[in-house]
Amino acid sequence: MLQFISIVKLLCEIVGLSLIGQGILYVLAGANREKNFPYLILRTVTSPVTKALRWVTPRFVLDQHLGLLAFLIVFLVWFWAGQQKLKLCLTEYSTHPACTAMLQKYEERLQRSGQ
Template sequence: MPFDILLVSILRTLVEVAGFALLGQGALAVLAGKYREQNAFYRVLRIVTAPVVRSVRFITPRFVLDAHIPMLAFFLLFWLWIVLAVVKRHLCSLHGVAC
């Protein structure tokens, strides 16, 4: 497998993990309610998603509420995942590899 396709595949996998972690964190927030901070799994998912959420908070303007940042991060990860899929398909066709 060419290195560029491998790199795009690894990036896409990292985006998937972060996206699923955000989904899990959101589901636990709904299920646990106000006691979510006491849930060990919620805290683990928060640690996994912290770099993504901090990055999105850094690039967004201050008038965006902090409560909306995880949802915005999920949508940005979703579109990044779509873009990486298109890039991978293009690279596979350039190299003549069936992906």
């Protein structure tokens, strides 16, 4: 289960950063963005998410807003996956190598906040 949650979190990070990069290139490249090779690569990475959102969202949601909506949903799934990973590390997998650094940082933050 820990590996599945970690993979979901990693995929959200890849898609989220791709959406951010695509948004930056959308602004910088302007009307020529369809000829911009990096923009096309990022659009290829993010297209499964935006196509799934287009299928799920009602028609009154404009295509221009799908990128922002996709980023919001990816961020929420990433946040959820992070919380689930922390929960699993605190309960079942405290000795797992993927959890040791995470738990160490978590304990340092608790000590700094005085809890």
